[in-house]
Amino acid sequence: MDLEILNSAVRISTPLVFAAMGGLLTYQAGMLNIALDGFMIVAAFTAVATAYFTGSLELALLAAILASMLLAALMAMFNIKFRAHIFIAGTAVTFLAYGLTALLLKGVLGQDGVFTSDRIPTFPVIHLPGIENIPVIGEIFSGHTILVYVAYIFVPIVAWTLYQTKWGLQLRVVGEAPEAAAAAGINVDWVKFQAMLLSGLFCGFAGAYLSLAYVSLFANKMTNERGLIALAAIFFARGNPYLTALVAILFGTATALSVRLPQVTGLAPQLLQLIPYVVTVLALVLVGWRTTRARSRHSAWRFDIG
Amino acid sequence: MPDASVPVVSMRNIVKRFGNFTAIHSASMDIRRGEIHALVGENGAGKSTLMNILYGLLPRTDGDIELRGEAIRFANPKEAIALGIGMVHQHFKLAPSFTVAENIILGSEPLKSFGRLDRIRAERETKAISERFGLNLDPRAIIATLPVGLRQRVEILKALYREAEILILDEPTAVLTPQETRELFATMRSLADSGHSIIFITHKLREVLAVSDRISVMRQGRIVSTIDNKNVTAQEIASLMVGRSVLLRVAKNEAKPTGELLLDVKGLTALGERGETAVDNLSLSVSAGEIVGLAGVQGNGQDELVECIAGLRRPVSGQVQICGTPLRPNPRGNRDAGLAYIPADRGDLGLSLESSIWENMTVGHLGKFKTGPFFAATRAKQRAAELIARFDVRGATPDKAAGSLSGGNQQKVQIARELTRDARLIIAEQPSQGVDIGAIEAIHRTLVEMRDAGRAVFVVSADLDEVLSISDRVLVIYRGRIVANLKAADTDAEEVGRYMGGLDEEPASADTLPKETLDVV
Numbered sequence: 172m173d174l175e176i177l178n179s180a181v182r183i184s185t186p187l188v189f190a191a192m193g194g195l196l197t198y199q200a201g202m203l204n205i206a207l208d209g210f211m212i213v214a215a216f217t218a219v220a221t222a223y224f225t226g227s228l229e230l231a232l233l234a235a236i237l238a239s240m241l242l243a244a245l246m247a248m249f250n251i252k253f254r255a256h257i258f259i260a261g262t263a264v265t266f267l268a269y270g271l272t273a274l275l276l277k278g279v280l281g282q283d284g285v286f287t288s289d290r291i292p293t294f295p296v297i298h299l300p301g302i303e304n305i306p307v308i309g310e311i312f313s314g315h316t317i318l319v320y321v322a323y324i325f326v327p328i329v330a331w332t333l334y335q336t337k338w339g340l341q342l343r344v345v346g347e348a349p350e351a352a353a354a355a356g357i358n359v360d361w362v363k364f365q366a367m368l369l370s371g372l373f374c375g376f377a378g379a380y381l382s383l384a385y386v387s388l389f390a391n392k393m394t395n396e397r398g399l400i401a402l403a404a405i406f407f408a409r410g411n412p413y414l415t416a417l418v419a420i421l422f423g424t425a426t427a428l429s430v431r432l433p434q435v436t437g438l439a440p441q442l443l444q445l446i447p448y449v450v451t452v453l454a455l456v457l458v459g460w461r462t463t464r465a466r467s468r469h470s471a472w473r474f475d476i477g
Numbered sequence: 478m479p480d481a482s483v484p485v486v487s488m489r490n491i492v493k494r495f496g497n498f499t500a501i502h503s504a505s506m507d508i509r510r511g512e513i514h515a516l517v518g519e520n521g522a523g524k525s526t527l528m529n530i531l532y533g534l535l536p537r538t539d540g541d542i543e544l545r546g547e548a549i550r551f552a553n554p555k556e557a558i559a560l561g562i563g564m565v566h567q568h569f570k571l572a573p574s575f576t577v578a579e580n581i582i583l584g585s586e587p588l589k590s591f592g593r594l595d596r597i598r599a600e601r602e603t604k605a606i607s608e609r610f611g612l613n614l615d616p617r618a619i620i621a622t623l624p625v626g627l628r629q630r631v632e633i634l635k636a637l638y639r640e641a642e643i644l645i646l647d648e649p650t651a652v653l654t655p656q657e658t659r660e661l662f663a664t665m666r667s668l669a670d671s672g673h674s675i676i677f678i679t680h681k682l683r684e685v686l687a688v689s690d691r692i693s694v695m696r697q698g699r700i701v702s703t704i705d706n707k708n709v710t711a712q713e714i715a716s717l718m719v720g721r722s723v724l725l726r727v728a729k730n731e732a733k734p735t736g737e738l739l740l741d742v743k744g745l746t747a748l749g750e751r752g753e754t755a756v757d758n759l760s761l762s763v764s765a766g767e768i769v770g771l772a773g774v775q776g777n778g779q780d781e782l783v784e785c786i787a788g789l790r791r792p793v794s795g796q797v798q799i800c801g802t803p804l805r806p807n808p809r810g811n812r813d814a815g816l817a818y819i820p821a822d823r824g825d826l827g828l829s830l831e832s833s834i835w836e837n838m839t840v841g842h843l844g845k846f847k848t849g850p851f852f853a854a855t856r857a858k859q860r861a862a863e864l865i866a867r868f869d870v871r872g873a874t875p876d877k878a879a880g881s882l883s884g885g886n887q888q889k890v891q892i893a894r895e896l897t898r899d900a901r902l903i904i905a906e907q908p909s910q911g912v913d914i915g916a917i918e919a920i921h922r923t924l925v926e927m928r929d930a931g932r933a934v935f936v937v938s939a940d941l942d943e944v945l946s947i948s949d950r951v952l953v954i955y956r957g958r959i960v961a962n963l964k965a966a967d968t969d970a971e972e973v974g975r976y977m978g979g980l981d982e983e984p985a986s987a988d989t990l991p992k993e994t995l996d997v998v
Binding site (some may be wrong): 198335336337338341345347348350351352354355356 | 542553554555558564566570571572573574575579580583584585586587591594595635
């Protein structure tokens with residue numbers, strides 16, 4: 172196996188890890204956030220537009236995060252304040268994001284479908300001193316942009332926050348037993364709102380990475396349902412941060428394979444591009460099988476479909 | 478030491494309206510330091526509403542509350558907790574996958590730097606407080622693995638951890654075994670002796686007499702009387718609750734079981750939600766022309782047993798026969814075999830609360846209204862109107878939503894639908910739960926009529942008085958087994974209560990039943 176694939180797996184997994192961490196916080200707070208793609212696409216567009224006009228990567232990243240969090244606030248308002256079903260709110264926000272970015276692409280940047288330019292700065296590649304020279308490890312882990320490292324550092328931070336801090340405990344109780352949290356004097360809605368905003372923050376990173384580091388362009392719907400794949404990883408790992416990241420990397424590796432294999436095997440690329448989706452579906456089938464088995468075939472009929 | 482006669486809490490002329498509906502008219506109540514004060518009343522009398530106002534869960538429309546002489550108006554429970562009021566709800570508010578210590582400290586967590594949880598201190602403090610009040614608990618135990626009695630301790634400790642001096646217990650004994658109830662009463666007494674005031678909401682009169690110092694009776698949103706627990710009888714309190722003298726026993730003739738087994742359960746074993754053995758090689762039968770009551774503390778396998786009979790749960794082994802037909806786990810097949818099922822869970826399993834009353838009454842009778850591929854809605858509505866009159870469903874018209882009715886009248890809708898089916902076996906689960914005493918009498922009368930018409934009636938109830946008053950034969954379930962089979966006329970609450978607590982655990986199968994019990998088959 173050539174190390175090139177593993178190196179690109181690390182890169183390809185990065186936005187999945189970001190999105191998965193964002194989705195994880197809302198999952199733990201008891202919300203199925205299906206608007207991760209919406210948050211990311213808005214961030215990706217804002218990043219490209221800001222970078223194009225200002226030439227500053229820092230500003231672009233900041234603007235991407237703000238835009239994504241703004242959309243998250245809107246989502247939280249629909250779901251938490253106006254009590255819209257999270258699925259409806261999520262679908263609405265995602266469609267809004269797709270539509271808005273396509274419109275602004277035409278209106279602000281004057282392009283249809285795709286925008287790219289020499290004036291867009293991209294995140295530089297970092298060569299890790301020391302590690303760079305270690306065989307294998309260096310080839311896989313060195314030579315990525317700063318955002319790649321940020322993504323992976325977020326994983327232990329999220330885990331620590333969830334399991335070692337007061338905020339994390341309250342967030343998890345809000346997710347599992349909102350009535351217990353409310354009875355203990357916790358402001359359930361506020362905690363959920365915070366979780367949704369942080370979900371926006373992580374998706375801001377993911378979007379900026381997609382359009383300014385992974386590639387250097389903006390295209391309509393360029394997130395390619397990465398948000399949904401991230402959700403699949405969260406479900407598979409039952410909300411455990413490390414396992415979630417690991418599954419996200421597995422999905423990323425599957426994508427890396429689907430890019431590389433056509434060159435190696437000569438099989439139709441269209442067919443091989445199915446790999447990451449097939450892996451995701453298989454993982455979800457496994458989750459379903461596992462929960463059904465855990466519920467045991469002796470347990471009661473379930474009438475609810477929600 | 479404050480004067481004991483000065484109230485800690487004083488509620489004056491509390492009024493609570495929900496829109497046009499007045500839940501509490503003008504309730505006044507004093508709580509003294511160190512007393513156990515029982516608050517009794519029928520379902521819907523306003524007990525919980527009044528306490529939720531005191532606890533800050535509901536705003537009051539009018540009236541004054543004084544706490545230690547100072548006027549208060551809580552916007553939320555947090556403010557009530559801060560001033561030393563704690564409430565243990567009937568449905569526990571605990572996070573099941575978290576530890577005892579985590580649940581207890583939630584909301585007032587001990588911290589290290591950077592907002593980090595101090596787990597060691599949390600566990601130490603949990604241990605200390607549980608020992609101080611004699612409520613032993615392992616701080617690291619996961620809530621989901623604890624029996625109900627211990628979960629209740631966690632709830633009480635949660636309040637004590639926040640230094641509650643006034644403790645509101647909402648129907649605390651509903652889920653406890655007699656043994657656990659005795660322990661709870663001992664705890665309540667020792668808390669009262671150490672200066673805590675306890676408000677004990679209940680409708681079990683025997684318990685009121687056993688543990689309380691004073692008793693306040695609520696009826697239709699008013700505190701009708703507050704009396705010292707001296708020389709009062711259950712009958713007197715019941716009359717105060719209802720406003721007229723109550724028939725606590727159902728008037729009925731001797732049962733004439735025909736011996737034709739309409740329900741026959743043999744060697745049934747079934748697992749509960751967590752994979753535990755909930756029903757353990759259980760056998761029972763109900764014959765045409767008799768009412769059999771199943772008594773037991775909640776959570777001893779009643780739910781799983783009924784689900785197996787209704788075809789809602791797949792048994793591990795054993796056989797269920799309804800009217801002689803052996804069954805597979807399939808709700809429709811069981812109903813076709815002759816089952817009428819009145820579930821305890823009215824709002825979910827029994828009725829669609831958002832649908833109209835006529836729709837709810839028509840489900841299960843659809844065949845009667847078929848005209849070719851079409852459905853005769855007008856005729857179905859007519860029939861619903863007839864049923865509403867026949868079963869005396871108050872405040873109902875066919876087009877109203879089922880959810881707009883009171884609990885008792887929702888129950889009548891279920892009963893009307895189920896009993897008009899051509900089914901010879903009737904299973905009624907908690908038939909009088911959340912139903913006022915007037916409606917209970919009507920429901921019981923209907924069940925007796927069904928028995929006299931040659932149907933078999935199987936009543937599952939956590940309310941021992943109900944089981945004893947309506948049944949001809951009483952079965953007691955304990956840990957998934959039938960531990961007693963008694964003739965209702967020859968037994969009493971004392972004896973059945975003993976079996977419910979599992980004190981006479983030996984008899985497990987028909988051939989080892991004690992001598993005072995009847996033969997099962």
